[in-house]
Amino acid sequence: MKQDFRQPATTNLFPPRTSLALLIASAFAVASPIAVAGDDQEIPFDDADIYAELNHTDGDLGFHALIDGEPWKRLAIEDTRERRILSIHNRGRLRRQGLTELFFESAEPPFDELTPAQFFNRFPEGIYEVEGRTLDNQEMESEVEFTHLMPAPAANIQLSGVPAAENCDADPLPVVTPPVVISWDPVTHSHPDMGRSGETVEVVRYQLVVEREEPTPLAMSIELPPDVTMMEVPSEFTDLGEEFKFEILVKEESGNQTAVESCFEVDG
Template sequence: MNTIKSESVKVICHASHLLFVEPDLTRAMTGSVQKTLYRHSFGQHLTKGMLLIAVVMVFTLLAEPVLAGKDKVDIDELPFKATSLIIETTDNDIELQAFVDGNAWKRLKIYGPKNRKVFDLKTQKNLGQQGLSEMHIASEPDHFPEDALAPSEEANEVVRAFLDRFPAGSYEVEGVTIDGIELEGYAILTHVIPALPEILAPLSFGDDPPVVDSNNLVIEWEPVTTRFIGDGSVEIIEYQVILDQVEPLRETPWIDGSARRSLINVPGTVTSLTVPPEYLLPGTLYDFEVLAIEASGNTTISEGEFITAE
């Protein structure tokens, strides 16, 4: 820091700040100031008038780009709100899922680890003018052999071929808004797939689903600590339990055509869920799923069913 004095005026030149002080007056000017107004080599002091002129000139040079920036802000690129790529696996298939969330976009592209384009979507006409925000897509699943459902070596071969098709790594997500602003994001795809949750209750001991008491129904499963394929640990951050009413169907289904559905997420340390009796109807068939969600987002699903007593 350099300090220059001239009677009642003091100027301080600093690498990042320049202060001009008079009695009862302080002004701060932001900029990159790396020279002194005091010429040590000649031992000269600036007069008050010269000093004021110098300070005003420095302030003008520093302030001009800052003030200009306030009048015009160019936004040529924005980040997506959310981007993700995960692998979802059941005992009979495996698929890739993608999710993006952004503001009024009309074009979307996804590039793989080797900069190979794997997805390209362009909206048209009215939808192109309106724009999209969220989108969740799933690939066509690869199915395991009917006589060799997971876990089996035949299922593992299908999984290995699927993983070769979608390598692990960083995937770049690019988009364009309806205003022509570019959107950008990244999603990390991993091959850390948790093993299937082993359901403990309710269990069927024959071809018919078990009959349960609506006032005392607990869905239980074993904790997932291993991978679907290969060695290594997993980090289960959540389990999700999904209940679907199968029979009788609702007269008015959900917009996607499915029956009444309930989703409940529990922490990764919890391995059971008491189903609220208020949700269940007497004499009704339900399907349920237990999802193990790994820290990467990759998910495996085990399924079961039950009938509530009349």
């Protein structure tokens, strides 16, 4: 809404009851894709990530970017044919102050409006250039590889041994007795139906998000290393509601990621 190298059998570094604090700490060890610096006279950005995100459940794709570095007053992104697809010029007080970080997500129209083939044709594979100018007029540049290698969605999702519903519209939804343990099979290949299908991928991390929508929105999120494919949702969280939505994101080496969503009810 994301980079994929197959690993053998799953090894759970943390048992289901591992503390949330320890898992959060482990997430910082997961590496981000590295942007390649441009000309030696130019300052590279600290982070320059360009990637696609697929919502496999809803059927949509988005073009995302995360850029961070020295304070800048101008920023641009050029595609593989050196065509500018983004241009930002700070104005007034913000130009004098400078910006350091930028994250954006494109619109994500459903596949009946923009097919995967049309999306990938719109954003071709290859090297994209991120360019900027600092407050003291130094040039900034990083080169980022954007690929069409999308990880397959997480499969065989279980909720304490109960198969997950296909989506949140299922009726009835699975009813689970706490503690709720969400598990899935390791992802080792690319998506079978879009992009560069049939290739092996190297997953760099999974992300699990669990949300309560009623009576007020509440969410928890945890990043997991690639050899951990299960997580126990703290009972302190599931005690706060009756119905929950969860999302599993698979991020492969280039940064591309694929998400699946479903819902469950808690037997309280």
